[in-house]
Structure formats: C-alpha cells, structure tokens
Amino acid sequence: MYENPLQFTKKVIEHMLWSKTLIPTLKEVPAEAEALSHVLMLRAGLIRKLGSGTYSYLPAGYRIINKITSIVREEMNRAGAVEILMPALWPAELLKESGRLEAFGSDVIRFTDRHNRKGVLAPTHEEVVTTLVRDNVDSYKQLPLTLYQVQTKFRDEVRPRFGVLRTREFLMKDAYSFDTDLAGLEKSYQAMYDAYCRIFDRCGLDYVIVEAESGAMGGSRSQEFMVQSDIGDDKYVRCNSCGYAANVEKANIAGPQEPPPAADEANSGPDEVATPGARTIEEVSRFLNAAPERMIKTLLYEVGGRAVAVLLRGDHELNENKLLRALEGENPVAADAGFIEKVTSAPVGFAGPVGLSGSVDIIADKAVMQIEDGITGANKADFHLRGVIPGRDFRPSKITDLRVARDSDPCPECTRPMTLHHGIEVGHLFQLGTKYSDALGAGFPAADGGKKPYIMGCYGIGINRIAAAAVETFADEKGIVWPFEIAPFQVAVLCLDTDSPELMNAARRACNNLQENGIDVILDDRDERPGSKFKDAELVGFPVMVVVGKGYEKNGLLEVQVRSSAERLDMAEEELASEVLKLLDT
RNA sequence: CGGGGCGUGGCUCAGUCUGGUAUAGAGCGCUGCCUUCGGGAGGCAGAGGUCCCCGGUUCGAAUCCGGGCGCCCCGACCA
Known part of the structure; x- marks a missing residue:
C-alpha cells in the first residue's frame, strides 16, 4: 500500500493567534471614511486603501471574503454550475466585437502593450465565455451548461465611493448559462434565483428582490437583489400591500389612461x-x-x-x-x-x-x-x-406610463401607494437571450442540422458588497456584529492575563475544544490590558467572545459573551463547545 | 465631467489667513523601564516628519505665487 509520509505527521491543532496575525485596529475614525461600513472596516483592521477605489484585504478581512466565496461556491455547485477561471486581460478587439467597448465607454480600463496592441481589463466576462463555449461545445447534447467564475473585475468608475461598496477593482461571482431554448433559459434562471436566495440567506442578509431593467446587458427579464440601506446607490420602490418591487428605472406606475370626464367646460380655452x-x-x-x-x-x-x-x-x-x-x-x-x-x-x-x-x-x-x-x-x-x-x-x-417612479406612487399591481427605498445591489439576474451569441456568432448544431444561437443568461454577485452590506446592516456603537456564517472568526477567546500559565492553558484548551467541534476561533494572546481586548473583539465583531480571566481563576468558569445580545453566561470548560454551538445555531 | 474641501510622524489634527517668535507642535499609537491588571490605566525616558511634488518670489517659505499629482464629499453617471 502506498504510504503517505504525511499521514504519520502528528496532527497539531493550530489556532490563529492574534499576536501572530495582522489586525491593525484603529481607535480614531480615519478622515477618508464617511460611510459606516467604510469607517468600521478600516477601524476593525479589515481593509486598507491603496488608491481611489482599490483596497487590500488584511487577514481578518480576507477571511470574510473567503467565507462569502465559499458559500457562493457551494450554492453554485449545488445548482449545477461549474467553476472556471478566465483572463482579466483581453485584446480590446473582443469587447469591440460585441459592441460593448462603446457601450461601456470610459468605464473600461484600457492600455497598450509593448507591441502596441490595444488591450482592456475585463469589466465582466460575457465575451470570453461566449467564445469559449462557441469554440468548444460541439453538440446540443452538451447543453444546458452553466459556467461560473469568481474573479476580480475592473471598471474605471466615474466615482468610486463608500470604501468597498463601489470600487474600481472588485471581486465578482458571475455565472453564465447556455440553453437551447427559452424554456431551458427559464429553468437555468430559476436555478440561479433559488441559489441566490440561499446564498443571501446564509450570509445573514435581509434582501429584497426587485424587477430591473436589463439595460445595456441586453435581454429580457432581469431582477436585482437589494439590501436596503440609506447609503445604497440604487433606488427601488416596494409595495407593502402586494409585495411588488422594482428599481426606479423599471418601476411601473398605476394610473388611468383616459382623461377625466371633461368637468370644466366652463374653461373657455387656452x-x-x-x-x-x-x-x-x-x-x-x-x-x-x-x-x-x-x-x-x-x-x-x-x-x-x-x-x-x-x-x-x-x-x-x-x-x-x-x-x-x-x-x-x-x-x-x-x-x-x-x-x-x-x-x-x-x-x-x-x-x-x-x-x-x-x-x-x-x-x-x-x-x-x-x-x-x-x-x-x-x-x-x-x-x-x-x-x-x-x-x-x-x-x-x-x-x-413614461415617468420615473417616486415615493407614494400607486402600485401597478394593486394601486396602493409604494414606498421608495435606497439599496445596495448585491446580486442580479439577467436573461440575455441571444445578444452575445448573435454578436459573436455562437451557436450550436441543432437536432435538425441547422445552427442556432445559444440562449444565454448571466448572473452576478458582488462579493465585496456582501461584506459591506452586512456591516452597514449589522453594526452598533461598539462596532461590527457579524452574522455567524461570514464572521472572520466565529469565536474570539480572550486570555486576560497572558503571563498566567494557568489562564493561557485554559484558553488553549478552550480553543482546541471549539476547533474540534468545527468552530472557527482566534485566541487573543496579546499582552494587552483587558479593556483593549474587549474593545477590539467588539469592534471586529466576532459573534461570540470567550473570556478566560478572574472567573476562571476563582472557580474555573469561562465567561461567554454574545456580541449581538450582549448576553453573558458563565460555564464550565466541559460545556463550552456544546453551549457555543447552540449559540451559533440560532 | 461640474461644485466644494483636504494633503503636516502610523492615526486624528493644530500651525498657513498676517513669511522670521521655531532645532515644526499636540493627543492617540509605537519602543524601553517602573507601577498597574475585567472595559481603550498612571509615571519616567525615548524613537519617529522629503510639512504631497516641481518651479518661482524672498535675506528667509509648511505659510505667498504658478504648475502638477493625490485623496475625500455633493451632484451628474453607473452592465
């Protein structure tokens, strides 16, 4: 039998030590930040700015991003989509072919290489997938096919703003479906719709699904997933009576199409x-x-x-x-x-x-x-x-109906007044139809021998925006309150006296114990005063804090604090894992 | 692209209007020591700055003038 030398390596549980990572928290509010999520993400040491609309993700911040992408991947895979990786660096020609070089205009970041060839940084990837499928799918029997990617996309935004909410370089999950007919597209679309609901549910977000314009993407049906927030760049109206919701570009407005009975004949004329x-x-x-x-x-x-x-x-x-x-x-x-x-x-x-x-x-x-x-x-x-x-x-x-919807306009479905909200667009679904397959000559050999264009859909999720939207939604005066599934660590164990071997050992045992139960944990082993540790843990927003301090010294009890409710519970070491699991389960 | 604001140690800012008082300051953070140790402690000592860049005016520029760059906010824009 083949022997894997690694299998004899003693399995050591390593837990993340605060002293060995980089979480540069800030006491003061950075001058450059205005929006709550921007301020908190900087203060919590999650991100740092390089230039306008470009950010580094530090260890804790990157863990959040990774947790979100894991959820997205799991749900994409479950929905039958398959992951690929595509170039961000394109010949400008490709974007010209689909007519989008002009459509995107100066939003596209362009460059010229050493051979004087024109290139662009991909703002989104329809053209590559479409040509990829065009050149490599031989038969309708291989359809339907949904490919997806999680990649950095580039757009020279007119105005980057609110930290990670609108940037020039951002992480996006994009999926592209290829079908032989409209019924197939409907199915693919619905699969993505369902997956999106699961993704945003798991990320702990409250969202509204609104009807949208397909706009420059072409195609027919389009819906957006919005997280309500006053700083959101997007606006939508929602009817509280029947649930109709649409962004303002799309929203229909009820109203009679006939003039009222000519009541005022007394009026002699203009x-x-x-x-x-x-x-x-x-x-x-x-x-x-x-x-x-x-x-x-x-x-x-x-x-x-x-x-x-x-x-x-x-x-x-x-x-x-x-x-x-x-x-x-x-x-x-x-x-x-x-x-x-x-x-x-x-x-x-x-x-x-x-x-x-x-x-x-x-x-x-x-x-x-x-x-x-x-x-x-x-x-x-x-x-x-x-x-x-x-x-x-x-x-x-x-x-x-020709006008832009406003607050209190009558709902097109039930005529009750709708309310206007601002939202962060975290996801969108588009039925593209044949826009790209036509433009790029991408078709499949049909059963009857002819060639038919693919019926396409595309489906995007802004990964960074999910993080920012979560912070916007879940924060208090102390800092961030992460939903369990996307917290950088689910539990922070604070050892209040790192000089005490007794406390440090207890803290390590607590970490091992939690990790063995599949819980994500960071140990604050810094030689800091207790106050600083409490403040930092609350600022970064770990859902659960386990305090190893006086209570342990006196009677061997650990103190568990719940970030969202500020609830505090004393418990024995043996019950820690099961109790924390219960808390995380809620 | 229009309008507004800003650029001074790692962070927040004062100083700029009215040039020289000056070897450019404060608070926070950082380093060392002492004391302290459950909610951002106290004391002592210390490190750390091309005052965004280039040019000009001047005996002398963080400060005035010209040009440039960068960043933020409001608006327009935004698959």
Missing part, C-alpha cells in the same frame, strides 16, 4: 400669457405662481427623422427606458436647439403640445391627462398657455 425669459418649469412656476403639478413639460425628441413630443407633468421626470419601450424599439435622440426651433417655431423653453404641426407625434404620460387646468409652452417666444385641457386642446397618439 389663454396666452406672457412669461418673458421663463423657460424652465421652475422659472415658469415661480413667474405664474402656479404649482409644477399643473405644468405640462414638453420634451422633444428626434426619432428616425421625425419629431416626437413627450409630455410629462411638470414635477415628473422622464424614464428613458419607458420611452424606449413606448417607441417600440426606435431610438430617441434628444432634440438640439435647432431642431426644437424648427419644430415649434420658438426658442428652447416654450414648447407645448397645443397647436403643434400634425407631423409631430405626441406621446403623453398618464399623469398629464389628469391635469385639469394646465400650463404649457405656447410655441411662441416668451409666452405660455393657461387653461389647457388635455384631450380637448391636444390629443396624444399614445398615452402611457
């Missing part, structure tokens, strides 16, 4: 009113002393050579995604001053729907049609119209 120099909603509103809610904002677009006037209530904002859908795929270009003057025969700032040439297509947001005594541009320099009644004074060719 009157011109002089508004010299007042061009913006705000200016006109102030000048006429009328609420912006009564204004009809007229935005002009050039769509395939013709003019389109888009109408919104003065206080509402256009959602360009909705406009895009309303135009059924035609691409709107915001009109320039020259075009506007040509169409309205007035300078910019005085456009209105009344009396526009019949060649101008008018599209109105639902809310515009509810205005009963409106104000809008007169298509005449320095004049606006008062007493405008939609439906009577102008007739849009299309009335639909």
